[in-house]
Amino acid sequence: MFVAACAAMTSIAATPTTPAAPAAAAAPPPKPTAVVCLPSGDGYLRAKLGGSVNARIDWGNSGTRCEGESREQPPGVRLSFQRAASSAPDLLLVFGLTGVKPGESAREVGVNLTVIVQGTSRIFGTLGDSRCTVDSLTQRPLGAAGAFRVEARGFCTQPAHAVRGKGDVLVSTFEFAGPVYFTTETT
Numbered sequence: 001m002f003v004a005a006c007a008a009m010t011s012i013a014a015t016p017t018t019p020a021a022p023a024a025a026a027a028p029p030p031k032p033t034a035v036v037c038l039p040s041g042d043g044y045l046r047a048k049l050g051g052s053v054n055a056r057i058d059w060g061n062s063g064t065r066c067e068g069e070s071r072e073q074p075p076g077v078r079l080s081f082q083r084a085a086s087s088a089p090d091l092l093l094v095f096g097l098t099g100v101k102p103g104e105s106a107r108e109v110g111v112n113l114t115v116i117v118q119g120t121s122r123i124f125g126t127l128g129d130s131r132c133t134v135d136s137l138t139q140r141p142l143g144a145a146g147a148f149r150v151e152a153r154g155f156c157t158q159p160a161h162a163v164r165g166k167g168d169v170l171v172s173t174f175e176f177a178g179p180v181y182f183t184t185e186t187t
Helices: 002-014
Strands: 044-051 055-059 064-071 076-083 091-098 106-117 123-125 132-141 147-156 160-162 168-181
Touching: 044 064, 044 091, 055 091, 076 168, 091 168, 106 147, 106 160, 106 168, 132 168
Parallel strands: 064 168
Antiparallel strands: 044 055, 044 168, 064 076, 076 091, 091 106, 106 123, 106 132, 123 160, 132 147, 147 168, 160 168
16 A cells, blocks of 8 residues: 555656746835825824823824714714824824814814823723813815814813823823814714
8 A cells, every 4th residue: 555655656746747837027015105194294293291101292294194083972073193103102192072063163172082002001091071172173174075174272181091000191282183084974
């Protein structure tokens, strides 16, 4: 039996094979697209953080990821900001603004703020919109239906507390400009 199996393998090995077709030239990898907050070039986030996370953030349009969308409960908008290039600490800031409507300016807007230290389990949140306030908010259309550039300036009077564990982060001042896409359900 063993000899028969070896003989079969030898005859398979001796069978001529068709040469493989030459490999097609590999296409060059696509160039990475530049990360920008707003295509118009005027997006940004500036903030001063103290406590468990100390940072002075001054993120310009280039290299900053920012996204915004309307939300239903509570009615308003949510904007997030993160640097594309690794920075220390690697932060993601999420601002939930209550009562913001498409195209309308606003003052004294409540803000629910979340600060996430990426790559760790450290998350800090105000757990509501009573600790931070937007002093002034303006909007201008971006071109696409329901899309606006939202610019806001504000402050927090109380810190965001650690969701797990101990620690607080006070975002004493912040200002930003980023996109918000309002859905028809929330307009």
